[in-house]
Amino acid sequence: MLAKVLSSALIGIDAILVDVEVDLAPGLPSFATVGLPDGAVKESKDRVKAALKNSGYDFPARRITANLAPADIKKEGAAFDLPISIGILAATGVLKGGRLRDYILLGELSLDGGLKAVRGALSIAVAAKRAGLAGIILPAENAPEAAVVEGIDIIGATSLSQVVEFLSGREGIDPCRIDLQELFSSGCDYGEDFSEVKGQEHAKRALEVAASGGHNILMIGPPGSGKTMLARRIPTILPRMSFEEAIETTKVFSISGLLENGRALMAVRPFRSPHHTISDVGLIGGGTTPKPGEVSLAHNGVLFLDELPEFKKNVLEVLRQPLEDGRVTISRSLLTLTYPSRMMLVAAMNPCPCGYLADPTHPCVCTPIGIHRYRSRISGPLLDRIDIHIEVPAVTYRDLSDRGEAESSLEIARRVGNSRRLQLERYRGTKIHCNAQMPPRFIKKYCELDTAGNRMLELVTDRLGFSARTYNRILKVARTIADLGGSEHILEEHIAEAIQYRSLDRRAP
Known part of the structure; x- marks a missing residue:
């Protein structure tokens, strides 16, 4: 039968x-x-x-x-x-x-x-x-x-x-029902806040810009300066996930077998921080039985790579496609799989192998050749895909002992949310969600500069040897800074601030 x-x-x-x-x-x-x-x-x-x-x-x-x-x-x-x-x-x-x-x-x-x-x-x-x-x-x-x-x-x-x-038909089983509204409200507590971070106002501003436009960011600073602490609080200022984003993210965790017992939906943006010994398959996905990697588990959230130069070079290089396309394609003889990987990359590194280059209280013991070799572990094409490079200096005693209340994540998230709403309105009817995803034709349309801004960007691009990709990144970041300030046009000060956020990819004039 x-x-x-x-x-x-x-x-x-x-x-x-x-x-x-x-x-x-x-x-x-x-x-x-x-x-x-x-x-x-x-x-x-x-x-x-x-x-x-x-x-x-x-x-x-x-x-x-x-x-x-x-x-x-x-x-x-x-x-x-x-x-x-x-x-x-x-x-x-x-x-x-x-x-x-x-x-x-x-x-x-x-x-x-x-x-x-x-x-x-x-x-x-x-x-x-x-x-x-x-x-x-x-x-x-x-x-x-x-x-x-x-x-x-x-x-x-x-x-x-x-x-x-x-x-x-001999026994009835009641269908399972859940309250989606309660799921979202009960699962949105991150447990961390920017008010706990002392000092580092310049770094906080850069992170606010990065979160507003969905830009990738690299933090450079000595050990103990708070890079990891800042990175872990980035999800708290990102816009809350929509239902569609929550479904996508939950799907990735579900097929990976990583959905926590009793959790029906991922209501908070994921934060993934793999160790620097991870393999390329672990980061991107694949294997004999293909599974999503860390870049897909960070979909709609944050992928944090601490001690960036310590990652194997071949592992970092495979990041280039997901950073550019927002997805990972894994081809096998019998099938081709595509996993989503639209995430915000946050990386951190020391300025030199010992970590104390230009630190006023700790002498650096590294040679110029050692510093060059350390920084060259990160390739130029990968740096081009990171929109913002920011220096995070050591925190002073005055900042640590300050008993005043720092700005909370809720206040920063409010400004980020206003900026994101401007961007969603601007790109309505397209598949673009934030400024970092703008293709060249949109950059030409929405990133027009005045005479002073053009002059400044031309001077800096020629003298410091920025690549064409870096030029576009600066325009995208400037567009985000203008959105945060509520400005319809990109002004000279917006370009100046965006240029400050590029440091590792300059060549001497």
């Missing part, structure tokens, strides 16, 4: 429908899974057999063939345990009814028939709604995550027998 059940497979951060076809034929008892399954899917036959027997069902002594269609897409993970089991029960006549084609089934089976959590529940729920299905049946642990998608029934089950009873 033949039975068909619906399931789903992940491709990138999205999901597609998979037909699980189970055929029982006469012959020697065997169990074959076809349709390009990986090792975990092939091993499902042992889990399925034990789960069926321990749940009180007979395992047929027949030649069993489970086909996962479409057959040209690789199937990964243990989420096919549940649909294969239900397919076997339907083929043997234990399970009857017309509800099998109304729901997507997914879940890993334990040997006693219990259901374990799987990856990608949110993406699969989106696919179910797009296909016009009644809903999905999945482990109860994944139900809150999938319930973010409204308009379909999310049936959370704890065991194989409970799923059988539900599909047979």
